[in-house]
Amino acid sequence: MSANRTSFLVGREGIGGPYFLLTFLHPETAREARPGQFVMIKVGVSAEPPLRRPFSILEASPERETFTLFVKAIGPGSSALCALPVGGVAQCLGPLGRPFSPPPDGTEAALVGGGYGVAPFSFLGSELAHRGGAARLFYGGRTRAELPLLARLRAQGMEVVPATEDGSVGTPGRVTLPLEAHLDAAKHPQRLYACGPEAMLHAVARIAAARGLEAEVSLDPWMGCGVGTCLGCVVRVQGRDDARWTYRCACTEGPVFDAARVVWPGESESRARQAAGGRT
Amino acid sequence: MKLAVELAGIRLKNPLLAASGTFGYGVEYEGIIELATLGGIVSKGLYLEPRDGAPPPRIAETPSGLLNAIGLQGIGIHAFVKDVLPRLRAHDTALFVNVCGDTVEEYAEVARVCDGAPGIAGLEVNISCPNVKQGGMAFGGDPRMTHAVVAAVRAATRLPVIPKLSPNVADITLFARAAEEAGADALSCINTLLGLAIDVETRRPKLGFGTGGLSGPAIRPVAVRMAWQAARAVRIPVIGIGGIASAQDALEFLIAGCHAVQIGTANFVDPGIYERVLAELGAYLERHGKSDIREVVGTLEYPGEASECKTGGTP
Numbered sequence: 001m002s003a004n005r006t007s008f009l010v011g012r013e014g015i016g017g018p019y020f021l022l023t024f025l026h027p028e029t030a031r032e033a034r035p036g037q038f039v040m041i042k043v044g045v046s047a048e049p050p051l052r053r054p055f056s057i058l059e060a061s062p063e064r065e066t067f068t069l070f071v072k073a074i075g076p077g078s079s080a081l082c083a084l085p086v087g088g089v090a091q092c093l094g095p096l097g098r099p100f101s102p103p104p105d106g107t108e109a110a111l112v113g114g115g116y117g118v119a120p121f122s123f124l125g126s127e128l129a130h131r132g133g134a135a136r137l138f139y140g141g142r143t144r145a146e147l148p149l150l151a152r153l154r155a156q157g158m159e160v161v162p163a164t165e166d167g168s169v170g171t172p173g174r175v176t177l178p179l180e181a182h183l184d185a186a187k188h189p190q191r192l193y194a195c196g197p198e199a200m201l202h203a204v205a206r207i208a209a210a211r212g213l214e215a216e217v218s219l220d221p222w223m224g225c226g227v228g229t230c231l232g233c234v235v236r237v238q239g240r241d242d243a244r245w246t247y248r249c250a251c252t253e254g255p256v257f258d259a260a261r262v263v264w265p266g267e268s269e270s271r272a273r274q275a276a277g278g279r280t
Numbered sequence: 281m282k283l284a285v286e287l288a289g290i291r292l293k294n295p296l297l298a299a300s301g302t303f304g305y306g307v308e309y310e311g312i313i314e315l316a317t318l319g320g321i322v323s324k325g326l327y328l329e330p331r332d333g334a335p336p337p338r339i340a341e342t343p344s345g346l347l348n349a350i351g352l353q354g355i356g357i358h359a360f361v362k363d364v365l366p367r368l369r370a371h372d373t374a375l376f377v378n379v380c381g382d383t384v385e386e387y388a389e390v391a392r393v394c395d396g397a398p399g400i401a402g403l404e405v406n407i408s409c410p411n412v413k414q415g416g417m418a419f420g421g422d423p424r425m426t427h428a429v430v431a432a433v434r435a436a437t438r439l440p441v442i443p444k445l446s447p448n449v450a451d452i453t454l455f456a457r458a459a460e461e462a463g464a465d466a467l468s469c470i471n472t473l474l475g476l477a478i479d480v481e482t483r484r485p486k487l488g489f490g491t492g493g494l495s496g497p498a499i500r501p502v503a504v505r506m507a508w509q510a511a512r513a514v515r516i517p518v519i520g521i522g523g524i525a526s527a528q529d530a531l532e533f534l535i536a537g538c539h540a541v542q543i544g545t546a547n548f549v550d551p552g553i554y555e556r557v558l559a560e561l562g563a564y565l566e567r568h569g570k571s572d573i574r575e576v577v578g579t580l581e582y583p584g585e586a587s588e589c590k591t592g593g594t595p
Contacts, residue, residue, distance in 0.1 A: 001311045004551050045550050047344035047497040047525065052549060091550055093312070224339050224346065225548045227312065229304030229324075231353045232339035247332060247353060252308075 002227075003028035007041075007092040009084050010066060018073040019116075019148040020082045021058070027065040029094040033057045035124035036218055036256045039067070039094030040226035043080040053077040054223045054251070056119035056195065057095065059126070067094070070119040070149065096226050097255050100124050100216055102131060103191040109135040112179055112204050114196020115146050120218060122149070124193065125158045136161060136182065140175025140200070144168035176203050183211060194218070194259070202266065205259035215259035219250050228252035236263035281562040282572040285319070287517050287539050288440035288465035290401045292319040292374055294561075295534065295573060296554055299521055299544035300325055300378035300404060300444070301350065302495075305364045306371070309551055317554045320374035322468075322542065323360065325406050327380045328389055330356040334411055335488035340477045345498030345523075346545050347477050349411040349489030352380055357390045361397045369399040376442070378404045379433065384419075387429050388436040395437040403439050405430060405464075408446035408471035410493045420446035420471070423458040434463035442519065444468035445510065447499075452506045453513035460514040468519045468542065469507040473499050496545040497523040504532050508580070511537030525549065527560030537578040 003026070011023030029039055035057075042052040059068040073082040084090060100120070103109050109128055111121045121137055128135040140163045141147045147169060153160050161178045162170030171178045175196075183190055192215035194204040201217045208215035224230035234247035235254065238261040245263050248254065283294040297320040303309065306321040315321070333353025340347045355364075360377070368375055377394050381387035387405065394400050407420035407429055419425045420443075430443050443459040445452055447470040456467055472493025477486040485491070503522020511518040517540075520533025525546040533541045546553050561573060570576065 004312050042549065045525065045546075045553075050341050050344060050346050050496050050545070050549070093551065222337060222339050222341075224348075225302075225304075225551075227304075227308045227551075229308045230302065230339065230348070230548060231324075231333060231350045232348060234333070234336050234338065234353070236336075247336075 001028070001032075002094055002096050004091075004093040006089050009086055009088050009090065011068070012084070012086050015148045015152075017145055017148070018082070020071050020073065021068055022071055022081060022084070023066050023068045024090065024092060025066055026092055026094065029057065029067045029092070030060050030065045031062045033060040033067060033095035034099035035127050036100035036120050037095040037097050038255060039069070039092050040096060040223065041069075041081065041090050041092045042077060043084055043088070043090045045091060049076040049080070051077070051224060052091065052093070052226065053081070054220070054226060054255075056218065058119050058122050060123065070116060072116045093226055097251060098253060100193055100218075100256050102128065103133060107189040107191050108186065109133060110179060110182060110190050110192050111135060111137040112140070112175060112192060112194040112196070112200070113137060114140050114175060114200040117196030117200075117218070117220070118149055120195055121193070122153060122156065125153070126156065129157060134188070135159070138163065138175050138179045138182070140164070140196070142166060174203070175200065176207060179204070180207060183207070183213070191215070192259070198265070201259070202264045205262065205264065208259055216256050217259045217262060218255045219257060219262070220255065221250050223251050226251045237261050238263060281565050282574075283558065283561060285539055285574060287519070288402060288442065290374055290440060292540060294319040294558055295540040296530065296557060297322055297376070297519065297540060297542045298547060299542035300406065302544040302547045305355075305360065306368050306375070307364060313551050313554065315371040315373055317558070318373045319540065320376055320401065321368070322376040322404050323378050324354050325352045325378045325380040325409065326354050326357045326360055326390060327352070327382070328357055328386055330354065330359065337486060337488050340486040340492070342475070342477055342494065343498060345494050345496035346548075347475050347487060347492040347494050348472070349487045349492040351411045351489060352409055357393045361393060365397060365399055374401040375399055376402045376404050378406050378444070380406045380409070381429070384428050384432045388432040391433045391436040391439070395439060400439060402465070403433065403437060403441055404468055405433050405441060405443040408444050410446070410448065410472060410474045410491065411489055417446050417448060420455065421449060423454045426455050427458040427462045430459045430462035430464050440465040442466045442468055444471055446471050447502060447506050448474045452510050456510040456513045460516050464516060466517045466519060467510055467514065468521055469510045470503050470522050473502065495523065497525055499523050500529060500532070504536050507533055507538050508536035511578070525553070527557045527564055530557060530561065531564060531576065534573070534576045535578070535580050537580065539577055
């Protein structure tokens with residue numbers, strides 16, 4: 001059960017530029033969080049910024065009763081969080097949402113993280129390692145500076161394949177290049193997990209569909225409440241048995257969805273209208 | 281400290297209600313907060329049938345505010361009565377259904393369904409949603425239509441009828457009076473303000489529907505003014521709504537003549553707000569030498585008016 005409480009910041013580490021690792025005391029999230037879940041968090045209850053922000057959980061430590069977030073200070077909500085001194089407090093509700101599901105036995109996991117979308121994969125990677133399964137992370141960004149977790153993820157024992165658009169580290173170009181090369185060469189069945197910019201998620205969904213692979217994507221629309229009351233974060237999701245799509249809350253029925261069921265913005269016009277049978 | 285109030289014959293343990301559309305059907309917050317802390321819960325808007333709602337994006341932050349076009353996505357009144365109400369009734373708080381309709385007949389039919397369902401304290405009639413193409417604000421933007429909808433709901437139910445008025449009108453008192461004449465037991469003032477936010481990079485509206493309804497602290501002074509105007513215009517009680525995030529904010533509405541208030545957008549900022557605001561209300565009463573929240577209602581000392589001027593109504 002998720003809990004709403006005032007949480008102390010007990011650890012704050014700048015890891016280059018706008019990136020921070022923030023560790024909060026929150027026993028319920030520490031104990032119950034699963035990889036892919038998130039918290040809704042905000043410093044104080046003032047009117048600015050108006051809403052809490054959702055952040056994927058990077059790590060959880062039941063022993064220390066803490067969880068850690070990987071945050072890029074880009075707007076008022078994330079910047080206020082990154083400016084919080086150790087000992088400061090934030091209002092936090094978590095853990096929330098549907099987590100990633102582990103691959104079946106004998107299937108390897110290929111994780112694809114774009115920019116700060118890599119956040120849930122430290123947690124998922126550790127869990128998969130505990131289960132004894134193989135997991136490989138494809139970690140993409142525009143430049144080396146957008147991959148601030150690279151050394152840390154390698155240090156925790158993950159096999160990480162970086163890619164940067166400027167070629168400053170790893171494969172030059174999009175992260176889907178080394179992913180596809182890996183899938184071409186893979187000897188074992190693969191299952192894809194992706195979190196990052198929408199265009200990257202859509203690309204991973206297409207790759208999975210073309211190869212007949214299963215893929216889970218973590219979507220990141222604006223969220224109001226995090227618990228399914230405001231209905232602000234809905235995404236179009238195809239029903240089972242090819243039924244028409246319906247709006248699903250990313251906060252409660254996601255943020256992790258089966259990539260094959262997501263109706264992506266580019267295809268929403270034709271596929272959505274067809275599936276909806278003209279209803280709006 | 282006495283925080284209980286009475287409104288349209290309904291006893292509320294305190295004057296704080298959760299506003300429609302910001303608290304789901306209530307059950308989503310089970311286990312996160314103690315629902316019995318609330319004076320009452322107003323459900324998400326309900327039509328006869330389930331609704332898909334508006335295309336995303338559905339929300340956008342604005343300065344101290346939230347612009348939304350959810351478009352009244354909902355499960356429909358039958359699913360609410362069958363699946364949600366029994367669970368919700370386990371909590372000691374007053375339950376209100378927000379009644380929607382595309383037609384006058386649909387409003388009345390939803391009200392009729394509620395009339396036969398045990399555990400509903402009252403009906404809030406949504407004639408002010410800016411985010412649907414039919415119904416909604418169309419009924420709340422014409423006093424004759426307001427009268428027609430309220431009269432039809434009035435005839436369909438024995439439950440207290442509480443129209444929720446739109447701020448997107450020049451003179452809210454015309455609508456307040458029309459609703460009162462049609463048999464309303466109380467008024468909810470106000471719904472969201474019609475707004476438009478534009479993404480300058482794409483030159484498209486930030487919301488999928490186009491325009492949206494503005495809520496949050498940004499609208500509070502407008503809401504207090506309109507609730508105050510409505511409270512002076514009618515004899516039935518008014519429930520104040522608009523940007524309440526603290527006891528101070530709630531007190532503005534009470535002093536302006538409202539008998540209760542609803543908390544909306546602030547539920548997203550902190551679902552634990554009720555406990556905090558109730559504690560602050562108690563502290564305010566103590567500081568002002570009062571023992572009952574009702575002593576505060578309608579005590580506004582407006583410039584140029586005698587302080588005895590009655591701004592509230594008799595419930």
